[in-house]
Amino acid sequence: MTPTIEVTNLSKHFGKVNAVNDVSFTVEENKIYGLLGRNGAGKTTLMQLLTGQEFASSGTISLFGQPPVENAKVLQNTCFIKESQRYPEDFRPKDVFKTAPWFFANWDQEFADRLIADFRLPLDRRIKKLSRGQLSSIGVIVGLASRAPLTFFDEPYLGLDAVARQIFYDRLLEDYATHPRTVILSTHLIDEVSNLLEHVLVIDDGKLLINEDAETLRNRATNVVGMKTAVEAFIGNREVLHRDGIGGLSSVTVAGLSESERRDAHAAGLELSPVSLQQLIIELTRTETKEFEASA
Amino acid sequence: MTTTTTALAQPASPLKRITRVTKLHFANPWTTLGLPWIILGVIFAGSLTIWWLIYSALSPEQREGALEGTEFGGSSFFIFIYMMVVAIQAISITFPFALGYGVTRRDYYLGSALAFIALAVIYTTGLTVLGAIEKATNGWGMGGTMFAPIYFGESAPERIFVTFVLFLFFLFFGSAIAAVWVRWKATGVTMFFIIVGALLVGLIALTTFTDSWAAVGSTLVDLGVLGVAAWSLVLTAISGFAGFVLLRRATPRNAA
Numbered sequence: 001m002t003p004t005i006e007v008t009n010l011s012k013h014f015g016k017v018n019a020v021n022d023v024s025f026t027v028e029e030n031k032i033y034g035l036l037g038r039n040g041a042g043k044t045t046l047m048q049l050l051t052g053q054e055f056a057s058s059g060t061i062s063l064f065g066q067p068p069v070e071n072a073k074v075l076q077n078t079c080f081i082k083e084s085q086r087y088p089e090d091f092r093p094k095d096v097f098k099t100a101p102w103f104f105a106n107w108d109q110e111f112a113d114r115l116i117a118d119f120r121l122p123l124d125r126r127i128k129k130l131s132r133g134q135l136s137s138i139g140v141i142v143g144l145a146s147r148a149p150l151t152f153f154d155e156p157y158l159g160l161d162a163v164a165r166q167i168f169y170d171r172l173l174e175d176y177a178t179h180p181r182t183v184i185l186s187t188h189l190i191d192e193v194s195n196l197l198e199h200v201l202v203i204d205d206g207k208l209l210i211n212e213d214a215e216t217l218r219n220r221a222t223n224v225v226g227m228k229t230a231v232e233a234f235i236g237n238r239e240v241l242h243r244d245g246i247g248g249l250s251s252v253t254v255a256g257l258s259e260s261e262r263r264d265a266h267a268a269g270l271e272l273s274p275v276s277l278q279q280l281i282i283e284l285t286r287t288e289t290k291e292f293e294a295s296a
Numbered sequence: 297m298t299t300t301t302t303a304l305a306q307p308a309s310p311l312k313r314i315t316r317v318t319k320l321h322f323a324n325p326w327t328t329l330g331l332p333w334i335i336l337g338v339i340f341a342g343s344l345t346i347w348w349l350i351y352s353a354l355s356p357e358q359r360e361g362a363l364e365g366t367e368f369g370g371s372s373f374f375i376f377i378y379m380m381v382v383a384i385q386a387i388s389i390t391f392p393f394a395l396g397y398g399v400t401r402r403d404y405y406l407g408s409a410l411a412f413i414a415l416a417v418i419y420t421t422g423l424t425v426l427g428a429i430e431k432a433t434n435g436w437g438m439g440g441t442m443f444a445p446i447y448f449g450e451s452a453p454e455r456i457f458v459t460f461v462l463f464l465f466f467l468f469f470g471s472a473i474a475a476v477w478v479r480w481k482a483t484g485v486t487m488f489f490i491i492v493g494a495l496l497v498g499l500i501a502l503t504t505f506t507d508s509w510a511a512v513g514s515t516l517v518d519l520g521v522l523g524v525a526a527w528s529l530v531l532t533a534i535s536g537f538a539g540f541v542l543l544r545r546a547t548p549r550n551a552a
Binding site for chain 2: 048051052053054055064070071072073075076077078079080081082085086087088089090091092095098099100102103104105148149
């Protein structure tokens, strides 16, 4: 079956800046993807390319088997909620929720009403009088209640407090369980969403660095903690992603360990702990940058 | 718990895709329909007051024809300029919004164009009705003119045509400016007006150096109000087409 998204050698240049640089990947149906990366890494540009809002410099994009640019058949199955999404100034939230169902065939009004209550969103206030967080919650509600087969959230929660963000994650997971669909979520708050994600795409400086199943990625590295001498003896020539130490103690992040290696470590009196997705991505992107600099 | 895989939507009919954008422009009618009529009402109330002051200060013999000059007044002109502003606002604000909803640029533009034609019809109807009342009441009982000034033509059908065509021109000229704004922001709009200004100055210079002001004048007189209005349709069409071409390659951006 055709992947929901198929991207081949995609590039987008703005003058001399390569916002997206020779990126290829596929997105499978009904999975939650995390699109992670630093500010200016090219996340938004990539999402704009995927939704036909931006025009590619080279390469191809296919959504549901067809190119997205100006393709109503494909685009009506998408919903793209941007960071600091703008709304017509004189609109009130209720105008947004009145118009959104015209555009989304799967819109669920009951679900929308529940989310409005969850986020305590005032419906009658003008958009320009809303707080940053309230504005973000409008986008989150539209993105969830639209139930678009392919939903993009680009940093959707600017200004949302921790409670509201948790509501977003919970509702997304619940609704996704009953109405599976493809979600692409771009964010800085990697640890917060790490349990949500099934697949991780990491983009840095326009290049795709990591394209991996979230589970595999989480097993890619382990923290080894113990007496410095024991740790050093254990790691030997292994690739070290990160190294920390206080006095005689040492904490080292190493690439994935096999079962027998884990047993050896325990036998040597070392403590093993998983590395958070955020930590891992920070370290992996750092390493890749170093390698890149070394080879340059 | 039932699990229903989110099915791909049946493609909406092209007409539906276009008309839902049209409806979007009227979802909150404050900017497009509310505010303009309120401002027009305020101007009208102000004019009535002034007319009444003049009227009541004059003796009955002097009243005859005292407000004749208002035939050349331009107090309802604002509404045309304001429609240009409405078009610019409507596009620059709903364009990024609609594209996030998965609307294509083509459907967006056609739906917006339909909304602008609807606005032209609504405002023409309004001005025509008010103009008819004005004529029927002999200028609101005082011989004043606001809604049916001399430049809109002499008969009702003429006024309807001229008003409608003028609304179309300002709305579509506005949509062209909006498309420039959406694509190139302030730099683009500045360049646009420099180019339009240069063209106008060029035309004036050409007319002056070829000594053809008299010819231009007589042509305009020959064309009459109706002819000039009909020719504006050419500019309207160019604006409308330019707006479409520009917007089709535009990308919604957040920053102003």
